[in-house]
Amino acid sequence: MNQTQQSHCLDPDDFGILLKILNEKGYLTVGPTRRDGAILYDVLESMYDLPIGWTDEQEAGIYRLKRRDDNALFGYNVGPHSWKKYLFPSKTKLWSATKKGAGFEIDGEADAPPTYAFIGVRACELHAIQVQDKVFMGGIFQDPIYTGRRQDCLIVAVNCTQAAKTCFCTSMQTGPKVNDGYDLVLTEIIDEARHYFVIESGSDVGADILKELTTSPAEQDDFQAAATHIENAKKQMGRTVDMTDIKDVLYHNYDNKRWEELEKRCLACGNCTMACPTCFCSNVEDVTDLTGEHAERWRTWDSCFTMDFSNIHGGSIRASIGSRYRQWLMHKLATWIDQFGSSGCVGCGRCIAWCPVGIDLTEEVKAISDSEEGDRNGTHQDN
Amino acid sequence: MNKINQKPKLAVWKFASCDGCQLSLLDCEDELLALADEIEIANFPEASRAFIPGPYDLSLVEGSITTPEDKERIQDVRRQSKYLVTIGACATAGGIQALRNLKDVKEFIDIVYAHPDYINTLATSSAIADHVLVDFELRGCPINKRQLLEVITAFLHGRKPNISRYSVCIECKRRGMACLTVTQGAPCLGPVTQAGCGAICPAYNRGCYGCFGPTETPNTESLANWLLDKGMITDDLVRLFRTYNAQSSAFKKESDRHE
Numbered sequence A: 001m002n003q004t005q006q007s008h009c010l011d012p013d014d015f016g017i018l019l020k021i022l023n024e025k026g027y028l029t030v031g032p033t034r035r036d037g038a039i040l041y042d043v044l045e046s047m048y049d050l051p052i053g054w055t056d057e058q059e060a061g062i063y064r065l066k067r068r069d070d071n072a073l074f075g076y077n078v079g080p081h082s083w084k085k086y087l088f089p090s091k092t093k094l095w096s097a098t099k100k101g102a103g104f105e106i107d108g109e110a111d112a113p114p115t116y117a118f119i120g121v122r123a124c125e126l127h128a129i130q131v132q133d134k135v136f137m138g139g140i141f142q143d144p145i146y147t148g149r150r151q152d153c154l155i156v157a158v159n160c161t162q163a164a165k166t167c168f169c170t171s172m173q174t175g176p177k178v179n180d181g182y183d184l185v186l187t188e189i190i191d192e193a194r195h196y197f198v199i200e201s202g203s204d205v206g207a208d209i210l211k212e213l214t215t216s217p218a219e220q221d222d223f224q225a226a227a228t229h230i231e232n233a234k235k236q237m238g239r240t241v242d243m244t245d246i247k248d249v250l251y252h253n254y255d256n257k258r259w260e261e262l263e264k265r266c267l268a269c270g271n272c273t274m275a276c277p278t279c280f281c282s283n284v285e286d287v288t289d290l291t292g293e294h295a296e297r298w299r300t301w302d303s304c305f306t307m308d309f310s311n312i313h314g315g316s317i318r319a320s321i322g323s324r325y326r327q328w329l330m331h332k333l334a335t336w337i338d339q340f341g342s343s344g345c346v347g348c349g350r351c352i353a354w355c356p357v358g359i360d361l362t363e364e365v366k367a368i369s370d371s372e373e374g375d376r377n378g379t380h381q382d383n
Numbered sequence B: 001m002n003k004i005n006q007k008p009k010l011a012v013w014k015f016a017s018c019d020g021c022q023l024s025l026l027d028c029e030d031e032l033l034a035l036a037d038e039i040e041i042a043n044f045p046e047a048s049r050a051f052i053p054g055p056y057d058l059s060l061v062e063g064s065i066t067t068p069e070d071k072e073r074i075q076d077v078r079r080q081s082k083y084l085v086t087i088g089a090c091a092t093a094g095g096i097q098a099l100r101n102l103k104d105v106k107e108f109i110d111i112v113y114a115h116p117d118y119i120n121t122l123a124t125s126s127a128i129a130d131h132v133l134v135d136f137e138l139r140g141c142p143i144n145k146r147q148l149l150e151v152i153t154a155f156l157h158g159r160k161p162n163i164s165r166y167s168v169c170i171e172c173k174r175r176g177m178a179c180l181t182v183t184q185g186a187p188c189l190g191p192v193t194q195a196g197c198g199a200i201c202p203a204y205n206r207g208c209y210g211c212f213g214p215t216e217t218p219n220t221e222s223l224a225n226w227l228l229d230k231g232m233i234t235d236d237l238v239r240l241f242r243t244y245n246a247q248s249s250a251f252k253k254e255s256d257r258h259e
Helices: A013-024 A123-137 A144-150 A202-213 A221-234 A247-249 A258-265 A272-277 A321-340 A361-383 B020-026 B029-038 B067-080 B087-095 B096-102 B107-110 B146-156 B167-173 B178-185 B220-229 B234-241 B251-256
Strands: A007-010 A030-037 A036-045 A055-061 A062-066 A093-102 A101-105 A116-121 A152-158 A184-190 A195-201 A281-286 A294-301 B009-014 B042-043 B054-064 B080-088 B136-139
Touching: A007 A013, A007 A221, A013 A030, A013 A152, A013 A202, A036 A055, A036 A062, A062 B178, A093 A202, A101 B178, A116 A123, A123 A152, A123 A321, A123 B167, A144 B067, A184 A202, A184 A221, A195 A202, A195 A221, A247 A321, A247 A361, A258 A361, A258 B220, A272 B167, A294 B167, A321 A361, B009 B020, B020 B054, B020 B080, B020 B146, B020 B251, B029 B146, B054 B067, B054 B087, B067 B080, B080 B087, B087 B096, B087 B136, B136 B146, B220 B234, B220 B251, B234 B251
Parallel strands: A030 A116, A116 A152, A152 A184, B009 B042, B009 B054, B054 B080, B080 B136
Antiparallel strands: A007 A195, A030 A036, A055 A062, A093 A101, A093 A294, A184 A195, A281 A294
């Protein structure tokens, strides 16, 4: 075991010390907290801001908080927020300018963002961050807003020990176990005898922080217990997607009748794209004040479900709702692979739970895939 | 010519309405002086009895058409206005008073008034665009003052106003709120209602009432089916769609479908 990979056991009562250490090092600790009937991400001032003893039940279009019968710190699954709210904020002023003679002058620089420590990042979410890393930092041009927030960001990941009915990370090979890209990773173990964390470091920064915590060495039994708990999440996985030949399957089905069904069901409200941890589309809008002396340029989250998104000369090229849903699903699962070399879906299930009419991406893929199967069989019979 | 005479002339007109949208203009407290610098307020009875005759560069029209007299008056407003912008649900969809369109108005008059013969009203409350050409419709009950300033600013600088026609959900999620329909099963018109209010009601734990009228492509049928499936009774569903924008085509069609 090298310097960066160290494993220890941490008492849950000492979790607050971890937050304190991070705060002292200048990190703004953000993570899950209970608000508005859900588990959202916000600033954590102490470990008691965590939803201790709470869990969630999720289904297509349904999310409910429930009490647990223990005091688990991370006994729930992902909620409506994702870390993109910090790395790719929903509303950012790009610059402002003031009229000067015939031209204009750009006003002073924007304030530097805080250095974040993300607490409780799940495996699927870590993959989502890595997907957005490619989008915002992987090409010829780097997005300065994203890069500025991402580069020094510290990640305290948590292995999932339970899954929601909307989860399908095992199908997307993005979880439930965290593999890389973290500074520290925790597995929360609760059994009849004990409640503790197995905590492991994944970077030098993480290893240094770990040294400052009061821990006991992790033994073979602890690793076994962690593995069993993670296995439990796998068993509970509520949904699956067959990713075999997914690109081909979808590319063959631009005219599938299923899109017409979606035309009837989809609200084009954009909730799936707002909740999705990888959706990265934004709109840039210029605003002027009454005098015309002062102008600002703002970037806001956009959605491929709006008409303006695909508005070109003469109108929107995706006037029907079905065509907008198809664009979103096709991009997420197929064209994303051509564009960025990986799937745009991490199997977190947010688009399923947070669709106000419960449209289920996994069900749609299956329906399309099954009809393809039907077509193939049909062709076979004709032969 | 001095600067005063070069300033565009603004007129505010009231038809059948509660005055709340005009009030949004007065509510622009911080910007009101800047506005008065850029624009000549030629007619705005709620603010001042001063009146400068037309023609006007920009007319803001509040309220719906409910009387034979107003039906004529709006023609006159149009004739005097270079640009005519309607403000609020009454002016753009007939308002809450358009609920009369579903009933016999004569019956109401007979019940309510001691001398029904004094009342001269139309059988329906209708949107301004049903009577004259409207250059831009600003939604809301009431309108949002920031959007009003945006429309006036865009007019002053000869550009298109940045007024989005997508759903309230997008504003709601940009604010980081959790969906009330998903977390509580609360009936919320957000997914089919145009943004602009900043998702005020969801921020106070109430479903959207649809004040800003239907989105660009409102799928009311799917939302209605979902709500019925989750146990909403038909009468409640009809009422949900019949408030401030009951006569906007998408909401009207949906409520009529369930009656």
